[in-house]
C-alpha cells in the first residue's frame with residue numbers, strides 16, 4: 001500500500017511537471033478584453049505558467065505591422081481607459097507581474113515578450129508555446145492571414161521558432177473583462193478558455209519528451225462557432241475538425257464607392273477561386289463551411305514557408321528562361 005501510494009504520488013508529480021508549460025498569451029483586442037483574461041485564467045487553472053503580454057488598445061486588423069511606442073507614457077487612454085493616458089507605455093498589473101500590456105501591435109507584443117519581459121523578469125524561463133486570442137471575431141482564409149493581428153502574432157512567434165496557435169471566436173462584442181468576466185461555465189469566453197486548454201494539453205501530452213509541440217515553421221489557426229449563451233443551438237463544446245486555410249467560401253476585401261456621398265469604403269465578399277489548392281490537403285473543407293455546418297471548431301495547419309511548390313515554381317521560372325538566359 002505504501003509503495004503504491006508513493007508510486008502514484010510520483011506519477012501525479014511527474015504528470016503535473018510534464019504539463020506545467022510556459023506559455024506566452026497575446027491578442028489584438030487588447031490586454032483588458034474578456035476573452036484573453038478568461039483564457040489566462042483557464043490556462044493558469046490548468047497548471048500552466050502563463051505570461052499575458054498584449055496591446056494596451058484595440059489593434060484588430062493591424063496584421064504583421066511591428067509597432068512599438070515612441071513615448072515612455074501613453075498619450076491617449078488604453079482600451080476601456082485601462083490603463084489611462086499618462087500611464088507607462090508598457091507595464092503590468094499591480095497585483096500580477098504575469099499580466100502585461102504594451103502600447104504596440106500584436107506582432108510587436110510577441111517580440112516584447114520574448115526579448116524584454118521574459119529575459120529581464122523571468123530569466124530562466126523557456127517558452128513552450130505562444131497563443132494568440134481568442135479573438136473577438138473569426139479569422140478564416142488567406143485574407144485574414146495577412147490582416148489579422150491575431151494570426152500575425154502567431155506567425156511572428158513561428159518565425160522566431162516557437163510553436164504558435166491563433167484562436168478566434170465568433171463573438172463580436174469588444175468587452176472589458178471587468179464588465180463581462182464571470183465564472184459562469186456557459187459564458188462564451190470561459191468556454192473558449194477551456195477549449196484553448198484542451199487543444200494545448202493534447203499537444204503537450206503528444207509532445208512527451210520532445211522539445212517541440214509543433215514542427216518548425218508550422219502554426220495552427222483555430223476558429224470557434226458561437227458557443228454557450230451566444231449559441232442558438234446550445235453549442236457548448238465544439239468538436240475540433242481539421243480544415244484548409246484556403247478553400248471554398250474564402251473572403252477577400254473589395255473596394256466600394258458610394259455615388260451619393262462620393263466616399264470609398266470596403267466590403268467583404270466571397271471569392272472561390274477554382275483549382276487554387278497548391279499545398280495541404282485539397283479534400284478538406286474551409287473553416288467557413290465547417291462552422292456553418294454545426295457545433296465544430298476548425299483547425300487550419302499553416303506553414304510560414306511562402307515559396308511555391310517546386311513544380312509550379314519551376315514552371316514559372318521557365319517562363320523567363322529564354323529571356324533571362
Ligand SMILES: *[C@@H]1O[C@H](CO)[C@@H](O)[C@H](O)[C@H]1NC(C)=O
Pocket residue numbers: 123124
Ligand atoms: C537562473 O539560473 C541560474 C543558473 O542555474 C541561477 O544561477 C540563477 O539564480 C537563476 N535565476 C533565477 C532568477 O532563478
Ligand SMILES: *[C@@H]1O[C@H](CO)[C@@H](O)[C@H](O)[C@H]1NC(C)=O
Pocket residue numbers: 173174175176177179180
Ligand atoms: C459588450 O462590451 C461592453 C464593454 O465592455 C459591455 O459593457 C457589454 O456588457 C458587452 N455586452 C455583451 C452582450 O457582452
Ligand SMILES: *[C@@H]1O[C@H](CO)[C@@H](O)[C@H](O)[C@H]1NC(C)=O
Pocket residue numbers: 181182183
Ligand atoms: C471567479 O472565481 C475565482 C476563483 O474561484 C474568484 O477569485 C473570483 O472572485 C471569481 N470571480 C467572479 C467574478 O465571481
Ligand SMILES: *[C@@H]1O[C@H](CO)[C@@H](O)[C@H](O)[C@H]1NC(C)=O
Pocket residue numbers: 234236
Ligand atoms: C445544453 O447542453 C448542455 C451540455 O450538453 C446540457 O447540459 C443542457 O441541458 C443543454 N441545454 C439546453 C437548453 O438544451
Ligand SMILES: *[C@@H]1O[C@H](CO)[C@@H](O)[C@H](O)[C@H]1NC(C)=O
Pocket residue numbers: 259
Ligand atoms: C453609381 O453610379 C454608377 C455610374 O453612373 C452606376 O453604374 C451605378 O449603377 C450607380 N450605383 C448605384 C448603387 O446607384
Ligand SMILES: *[C@@H]1O[C@H](CO)[C@@H](O)[C@H](O)[C@H]1NC(C)=O
Pocket residue numbers: 281282283284
Ligand atoms: C485529406 O482529407 C480527407 C477529408 O477529411 C481525409 O479523408 C484524408 O485522409 C486526408 N488525407 C491526408 C493525406 O491527410
